[in-house]
Amino acid sequence: MTDAAIRIENLSKTYAGGKQALNDVSFEVPRGQIFGLLGPNGAGKSTLINILAGLVVKSGGKVTVWGFDIDEHPRNAKRSIGVVPQEIIFDPFFTPRETLEIQAGLYGIAPNERQSDALLAAMHLTDKAKAYSRTLSGGMKRRLLVAKAMVHSPPILVLDEPTAGVDVELRRQLWDYVHKLHAQGVTIVLTTHYLEEAEQLCDRIAIINHGKVIANEPTRELISKAQEKAVVVTFDRDIVTVPTNACFENIALIDERTLEITYRKDKVNAGQVLTALTADGHGIIDVSTRDPDLEDVFLSLTSETQAA
Numbered sequence: 001m002t003d004a005a006i007r008i009e010n011l012s013k014t015y016a017g018g019k020q021a022l023n024d025v026s027f028e029v030p031r032g033q034i035f036g037l038l039g040p041n042g043a044g045k046s047t048l049i050n051i052l053a054g055l056v057v058k059s060g061g062k063v064t065v066w067g068f069d070i071d072e073h074p075r076n077a078k079r080s081i082g083v084v085p086q087e088i089i090f091d092p093f094f095t096p097r098e099t100l101e102i103q104a105g106l107y108g109i110a111p112n113e114r115q116s117d118a119l120l121a122a123m124h125l126t127d128k129a130k131a132y133s134r135t136l137s138g139g140m141k142r143r144l145l146v147a148k149a150m151v152h153s154p155p156i157l158v159l160d161e162p163t164a165g166v167d168v169e170l171r172r173q174l175w176d177y178v179h180k181l182h183a184q185g186v187t188i189v190l191t192t193h194y195l196e197e198a199e200q201l202c203d204r205i206a207i208i209n210h211g212k213v214i215a216n217e218p219t220r221e222l223i224s225k226a227q228e229k230a231v232v233v234t235f236d237r238d239i240v241t242v243p244t245n246a247c248f249e250n251i252a253l254i255d256e257r258t259l260e261i262t263y264r265k266d267k268v269n270a271g272q273v274l275t276a277l278t279a280d281g282h283g284i285i286d287v288s289t290r291d292p293d294l295e296d297v298f299l300s301l302t303s304e305t306q307a308a
Protein backbone atom coordinates (compact mmCIF):
# COMPACT_ATOMS: atom_id res chain seq x y z
CA MET A 1 0.00 0.00 0.00
CA THR A 2 1.32 3.40 -0.93
CA ASP A 3 0.53 6.70 0.75
CA ALA A 4 0.25 8.52 -2.55
CA ALA A 5 -3.18 9.10 -4.09
CA ILE A 6 -1.62 8.43 -7.50
CA ARG A 7 1.83 7.01 -8.18
CA ILE A 8 3.23 7.10 -11.69
CA GLU A 9 6.51 5.34 -12.42
CA ASN A 10 8.38 5.44 -15.74
CA LEU A 11 5.14 5.88 -17.64
CA SER A 12 5.35 6.03 -21.40
CA LYS A 13 2.82 6.08 -24.20
CA THR A 14 3.43 5.83 -27.91
CA TYR A 15 0.28 6.02 -30.05
CA ALA A 16 -0.28 3.62 -32.94
CA GLY A 17 0.90 6.20 -35.47
CA GLY A 18 4.27 6.42 -33.71
CA LYS A 19 3.67 9.64 -31.75
CA GLN A 20 5.30 9.43 -28.33
CA ALA A 21 2.97 11.36 -26.03
CA LEU A 22 4.62 10.38 -22.72
CA ASN A 23 8.29 9.63 -22.22
CA ASP A 24 9.38 8.05 -18.92
CA VAL A 25 7.12 10.11 -16.68
CA SER A 26 7.37 9.59 -12.91
CA PHE A 27 5.65 11.53 -10.13
CA GLU A 28 3.30 11.15 -7.21
CA VAL A 29 0.15 12.99 -6.27
CA PRO A 30 0.06 13.16 -2.46
CA ARG A 31 -3.25 12.34 -0.80
CA GLY A 32 -5.49 15.22 0.17
CA GLN A 33 -3.88 17.80 -2.09
CA ILE A 34 -5.05 19.93 -4.98
CA PHE A 35 -2.49 19.01 -7.59
CA GLY A 36 -2.06 20.95 -10.83
CA LEU A 37 -0.84 19.39 -14.03
CA LEU A 38 0.29 22.12 -16.37
CA GLY A 39 1.74 22.09 -19.82
CA PRO A 40 1.36 23.60 -23.27
CA ASN A 41 -1.01 22.16 -25.88
CA GLY A 42 -0.02 18.66 -26.89
CA ALA A 43 2.28 18.17 -23.89
CA GLY A 44 0.66 14.86 -22.95
CA LYS A 45 -1.70 15.86 -20.13
CA SER A 46 -4.87 14.34 -21.56
CA THR A 47 -3.00 11.17 -22.47
CA LEU A 48 -1.89 10.83 -18.85
CA ILE A 49 -5.40 11.45 -17.52
CA ASN A 50 -6.92 9.02 -19.99
CA ILE A 51 -4.47 6.35 -18.82
CA LEU A 52 -5.56 7.01 -15.21
CA ALA A 53 -9.20 6.73 -16.29
CA GLY A 54 -8.56 3.44 -18.08
CA LEU A 55 -9.43 4.97 -21.47
CA VAL A 56 -5.95 4.79 -23.01
CA VAL A 57 -3.64 1.79 -22.66
CA LYS A 58 -0.11 2.73 -21.62
CA SER A 59 2.93 1.47 -23.51
CA GLY A 60 5.14 1.06 -20.45
CA GLY A 61 5.58 1.88 -16.78
CA LYS A 62 3.49 1.41 -13.67
CA VAL A 63 0.53 3.37 -12.34
CA THR A 64 -1.23 2.95 -9.01
CA VAL A 65 -4.45 4.74 -8.12
CA TRP A 66 -5.26 4.87 -4.39
CA GLY A 67 -2.82 1.99 -3.92
CA PHE A 68 -4.35 -0.15 -6.70
CA ASP A 69 -2.18 -1.07 -9.68
CA ILE A 70 -4.21 -0.24 -12.81
CA ASP A 71 -3.10 -3.50 -14.49
CA GLU A 72 -3.53 -5.83 -11.52
CA HIS A 73 -6.64 -4.27 -9.96
CA PRO A 74 -8.31 -2.25 -12.72
CA ARG A 75 -11.78 -2.33 -11.13
CA ASN A 76 -10.59 -1.03 -7.77
CA ALA A 77 -8.40 1.55 -9.47
CA LYS A 78 -11.39 2.79 -11.52
CA ARG A 79 -13.65 2.94 -8.47
CA SER A 80 -11.09 5.15 -6.74
CA ILE A 81 -11.11 7.88 -9.34
CA GLY A 82 -13.67 10.14 -10.99
CA VAL A 83 -12.63 11.83 -14.19
CA VAL A 84 -14.18 14.91 -15.78
CA PRO A 85 -13.06 14.72 -19.39
CA GLN A 86 -12.14 17.68 -21.54
CA GLU A 87 -14.71 16.85 -24.17
CA ILE A 88 -18.41 16.96 -23.41
CA ILE A 89 -20.03 13.67 -24.37
CA PHE A 90 -23.55 12.67 -23.28
CA ASP A 91 -26.42 10.66 -24.54
CA PRO A 92 -28.64 13.59 -25.53
CA PHE A 93 -31.89 11.69 -24.84
CA PHE A 94 -31.38 11.23 -21.12
CA THR A 95 -32.14 13.87 -18.53
CA PRO A 96 -29.38 14.92 -16.10
CA ARG A 97 -31.02 12.87 -13.35
CA GLU A 98 -31.22 9.79 -15.57
CA THR A 99 -27.60 10.31 -16.64
CA LEU A 100 -26.50 10.20 -13.00
CA GLU A 101 -28.75 7.25 -12.15
CA ILE A 102 -27.40 5.23 -15.09
CA GLN A 103 -23.82 6.06 -14.15
CA ALA A 104 -24.51 5.00 -10.54
CA GLY A 105 -26.02 1.78 -11.86
CA LEU A 106 -22.83 1.08 -13.83
CA TYR A 107 -20.92 1.28 -10.56
CA GLY A 108 -23.40 -1.08 -8.91
CA ILE A 109 -24.64 1.50 -6.43
CA ALA A 110 -28.00 0.46 -4.91
CA PRO A 111 -30.89 2.86 -5.71
CA ASN A 112 -31.32 3.89 -2.06
CA GLU A 113 -27.63 4.76 -1.79
CA ARG A 114 -27.48 6.96 -4.88
CA GLN A 115 -26.99 10.67 -4.45
CA SER A 116 -28.21 11.97 -7.79
CA ASP A 117 -30.36 14.75 -6.30
CA ALA A 118 -27.63 15.93 -3.93
CA LEU A 119 -25.12 16.02 -6.79
CA LEU A 120 -27.53 17.95 -9.01
CA ALA A 121 -28.09 20.44 -6.19
CA ALA A 122 -24.35 20.80 -5.57
CA MET A 123 -23.85 21.62 -9.23
CA HIS A 124 -26.84 24.02 -9.33
CA LEU A 125 -28.75 21.78 -11.72
CA THR A 126 -31.81 20.90 -9.64
CA ASP A 127 -34.18 22.83 -11.92
CA LYS A 128 -32.72 20.99 -14.92
CA ALA A 129 -33.03 17.50 -13.38
CA LYS A 130 -35.71 16.48 -15.86
CA ALA A 131 -34.58 18.41 -18.94
CA TYR A 132 -33.01 16.60 -21.89
CA SER A 133 -29.22 16.83 -21.72
CA ARG A 134 -29.17 18.20 -25.26
CA THR A 135 -31.08 21.28 -24.10
CA LEU A 136 -28.47 22.25 -21.48
CA SER A 137 -26.02 25.09 -22.05
CA GLY A 138 -22.31 24.28 -22.38
CA GLY A 139 -21.69 25.35 -18.80
CA MET A 140 -24.55 23.19 -17.49
CA LYS A 141 -23.23 20.19 -19.42
CA ARG A 142 -19.83 20.68 -17.86
CA ARG A 143 -21.37 20.81 -14.39
CA LEU A 144 -23.29 17.63 -15.16
CA LEU A 145 -19.98 15.98 -16.11
CA VAL A 146 -18.57 16.89 -12.69
CA ALA A 147 -21.63 15.40 -10.99
CA LYS A 148 -21.28 12.28 -13.15
CA ALA A 149 -17.64 11.87 -12.11
CA MET A 150 -18.66 11.95 -8.44
CA VAL A 151 -21.57 9.44 -8.45
CA HIS A 152 -19.43 6.70 -6.90
CA SER A 153 -17.88 9.08 -4.31
CA PRO A 154 -14.28 8.45 -5.41
CA PRO A 155 -11.44 9.63 -3.15
CA ILE A 156 -9.77 11.23 -6.21
CA LEU A 157 -11.38 13.67 -8.66
CA VAL A 158 -9.53 14.50 -11.86
CA LEU A 159 -10.61 17.49 -13.93
CA ASP A 160 -9.17 17.88 -17.43
CA GLU A 161 -9.28 21.57 -18.39
CA PRO A 162 -12.51 22.10 -16.43
CA THR A 163 -12.73 25.84 -17.00
CA ALA A 164 -11.79 26.06 -20.67
CA GLY A 165 -14.38 28.29 -22.31
CA VAL A 166 -16.34 28.62 -19.07
CA ASP A 167 -17.62 31.99 -17.84
CA VAL A 168 -16.40 33.65 -14.67
CA GLU A 169 -19.49 32.87 -12.59
CA LEU A 170 -19.44 29.18 -13.44
CA ARG A 171 -15.70 29.01 -12.83
CA ARG A 172 -16.26 30.42 -9.35
CA GLN A 173 -19.05 27.92 -8.65
CA LEU A 174 -16.89 25.08 -9.88
CA TRP A 175 -13.98 26.06 -7.67
CA ASP A 176 -16.31 26.47 -4.69
CA TYR A 177 -17.41 22.89 -5.21
CA VAL A 178 -13.84 21.69 -5.69
CA HIS A 179 -12.88 23.40 -2.42
CA LYS A 180 -15.81 21.75 -0.67
CA LEU A 181 -14.75 18.31 -1.91
CA HIS A 182 -11.17 19.03 -0.97
CA ALA A 183 -12.29 20.01 2.55
CA GLN A 184 -14.02 16.61 2.75
CA GLY A 185 -10.67 14.95 2.01
CA VAL A 186 -11.02 14.35 -1.75
CA THR A 187 -7.71 14.55 -3.62
CA ILE A 188 -8.06 16.83 -6.65
CA VAL A 189 -5.99 16.70 -9.82
CA LEU A 190 -6.61 19.34 -12.46
CA THR A 191 -5.09 20.38 -15.71
CA THR A 192 -5.43 23.97 -16.73
CA HIS A 193 -4.03 26.47 -19.16
CA TYR A 194 -4.82 29.25 -16.70
CA LEU A 195 -1.63 29.64 -14.76
CA GLU A 196 -3.19 32.13 -12.40
CA GLU A 197 -5.87 29.59 -11.55
CA ALA A 198 -3.26 26.92 -10.83
CA GLU A 199 -1.31 29.36 -8.72
CA GLN A 200 -4.37 30.19 -6.62
CA LEU A 201 -5.77 26.69 -6.25
CA CYS A 202 -2.99 24.16 -6.25
CA ASP A 203 -0.83 22.98 -3.35
CA ARG A 204 1.59 21.41 -5.76
CA ILE A 205 2.22 21.68 -9.48
CA ALA A 206 3.87 19.41 -12.03
CA ILE A 207 4.76 20.86 -15.41
CA ILE A 208 4.82 18.54 -18.37
CA ASN A 209 6.34 19.44 -21.72
CA HIS A 210 6.95 17.24 -24.76
CA GLY A 211 5.85 14.16 -22.77
CA LYS A 212 8.33 14.76 -19.92
CA VAL A 213 7.92 16.15 -16.41
CA ILE A 214 10.12 19.25 -16.19
CA ALA A 215 9.05 20.44 -12.73
CA ASN A 216 7.16 19.00 -9.78
CA GLU A 217 7.12 21.13 -6.66
CA PRO A 218 4.99 22.88 -4.08
CA THR A 219 3.45 25.90 -5.83
CA ARG A 220 5.27 28.48 -3.72
CA GLU A 221 8.68 26.89 -4.31
CA LEU A 222 8.03 26.71 -8.01
CA ILE A 223 7.19 30.39 -8.13
CA SER A 224 10.22 31.38 -6.10
CA LYS A 225 12.30 29.63 -8.76
CA ALA A 226 11.66 32.39 -11.26
CA GLN A 227 14.82 34.38 -11.05
CA GLU A 228 13.75 37.40 -13.04
CA LYS A 229 12.31 40.29 -11.14
CA ALA A 230 11.16 43.64 -12.48
CA VAL A 231 11.50 47.12 -11.04
CA VAL A 232 9.63 50.12 -12.42
CA VAL A 233 11.39 53.42 -11.76
CA THR A 234 10.10 56.97 -12.31
CA PHE A 235 12.72 59.72 -12.58
CA ASP A 236 12.50 63.41 -11.68
CA ARG A 237 13.20 64.46 -15.27
CA ASP A 238 12.76 63.18 -18.83
CA ILE A 239 15.00 60.32 -19.89
CA VAL A 240 17.28 61.44 -22.71
CA THR A 241 19.37 58.29 -23.08
CA VAL A 242 18.25 54.92 -21.76
CA PRO A 243 20.95 53.78 -19.31
CA THR A 244 22.80 50.50 -19.85
CA ASN A 245 24.43 48.32 -17.25
CA ALA A 246 25.65 44.74 -17.09
CA CYS A 247 23.26 44.00 -14.22
CA PHE A 248 20.15 44.77 -16.32
CA GLU A 249 18.65 41.79 -18.13
CA ASN A 250 16.28 44.03 -20.02
CA ILE A 251 15.24 47.67 -19.98
CA ALA A 252 12.09 49.20 -21.45
CA LEU A 253 10.88 52.77 -21.67
CA ILE A 254 7.34 52.95 -20.21
CA ASP A 255 6.94 56.73 -20.71
CA GLU A 256 9.28 59.72 -20.94
CA ARG A 257 10.17 59.52 -17.23
CA THR A 258 9.58 55.82 -16.43
CA LEU A 259 11.67 52.71 -17.09
CA GLU A 260 11.01 49.03 -16.40
CA ILE A 261 14.19 47.11 -15.69
CA THR A 262 14.32 43.33 -15.29
CA TYR A 263 17.18 41.78 -13.37
CA ARG A 264 18.07 38.36 -12.06
CA LYS A 265 17.60 38.28 -8.34
CA ASP A 266 20.20 35.53 -8.01
CA LYS A 267 22.81 37.93 -9.47
CA VAL A 268 21.95 41.40 -8.15
CA ASN A 269 19.55 43.04 -5.74
CA ALA A 270 17.19 45.99 -6.23
CA GLY A 271 19.62 48.33 -4.42
CA GLN A 272 22.38 47.62 -6.93
CA VAL A 273 19.96 48.19 -9.82
CA LEU A 274 18.87 51.54 -8.37
CA THR A 275 22.48 52.62 -7.73
CA ALA A 276 23.31 51.87 -11.37
CA LEU A 277 20.31 53.93 -12.50
CA THR A 278 21.24 57.02 -10.49
CA ALA A 279 24.94 56.92 -11.43
CA ASP A 280 24.52 59.86 -13.83
CA GLY A 281 22.87 62.09 -11.22
CA HIS A 282 19.18 61.46 -12.07
CA GLY A 283 16.84 61.51 -9.07
CA ILE A 284 14.26 58.78 -8.52
CA ILE A 285 10.78 59.84 -7.39
CA ASP A 286 8.98 56.48 -7.44
CA VAL A 287 9.87 52.77 -7.44
CA SER A 288 7.73 49.63 -7.62
CA THR A 289 8.78 46.01 -7.97
CA ARG A 290 6.96 43.04 -9.45
CA ASP A 291 7.45 39.53 -8.15
CA PRO A 292 7.59 36.63 -10.58
CA ASP A 293 4.39 34.65 -11.01
CA LEU A 294 3.73 31.18 -12.28
CA GLU A 295 3.60 32.41 -15.85
CA ASP A 296 7.23 33.57 -15.58
CA VAL A 297 8.28 30.19 -14.20
CA PHE A 298 6.30 28.33 -16.80
CA LEU A 299 7.75 30.33 -19.67
CA SER A 300 11.30 30.08 -18.41
CA LEU A 301 11.04 26.32 -17.77
CA THR A 302 9.33 25.47 -21.05
CA SER A 303 11.72 27.65 -23.06
CA GLU A 304 14.71 26.06 -21.29
CA THR A 305 13.57 22.60 -22.37
CA GLN A 306 12.84 23.88 -25.86
CA ALA A 307 16.43 25.14 -26.08
CA ALA A 308 17.89 21.95 -24.57
Ligand SMILES: Nc1ncnc2c1ncn2[C@@H]1O[C@H](COP(=O)(O)OP(=O)(O)OP(=O)(O)O)[C@@H](O)[C@H]1O
Nearest residue numbers: 015017019021039040041042043044045046047048
Ligand atom coordinates in the same frame (compact mmCIF):
# COMPACT_ATOMS: atom_id res chain seq x y z
N1 LIG B 1 -5.32 9.01 -30.19
C1 LIG B 1 -4.18 9.58 -30.57
N2 LIG B 1 -3.48 9.10 -31.62
C2 LIG B 1 -2.31 9.65 -32.00
N3 LIG B 1 -1.74 10.72 -31.40
C3 LIG B 1 -2.40 11.25 -30.34
C4 LIG B 1 -3.65 10.72 -29.87
N4 LIG B 1 -4.05 11.46 -28.82
C5 LIG B 1 -3.10 12.42 -28.63
N5 LIG B 1 -2.11 12.29 -29.55
C6 LIG B 1 -0.90 13.12 -29.63
O1 LIG B 1 -0.16 12.97 -28.43
C7 LIG B 1 0.38 14.22 -28.02
C8 LIG B 1 -0.11 14.57 -26.62
O2 LIG B 1 -1.51 14.85 -26.70
P1 LIG B 1 -2.40 15.15 -25.40
O3 LIG B 1 -3.80 15.32 -25.87
O4 LIG B 1 -2.12 14.16 -24.36
O5 LIG B 1 -1.81 16.57 -24.95
P2 LIG B 1 -2.38 17.65 -23.94
O6 LIG B 1 -1.23 18.08 -23.10
O7 LIG B 1 -3.57 17.12 -23.25
O8 LIG B 1 -2.81 18.82 -24.89
P3 LIG B 1 -4.08 19.78 -24.81
O9 LIG B 1 -3.82 20.72 -23.71
O10 LIG B 1 -4.08 20.44 -26.16
O11 LIG B 1 -5.27 18.89 -24.60
C9 LIG B 1 -0.02 15.24 -29.08
O12 LIG B 1 1.04 15.36 -30.00
C10 LIG B 1 -1.23 14.59 -29.74
O13 LIG B 1 -1.34 15.01 -31.07
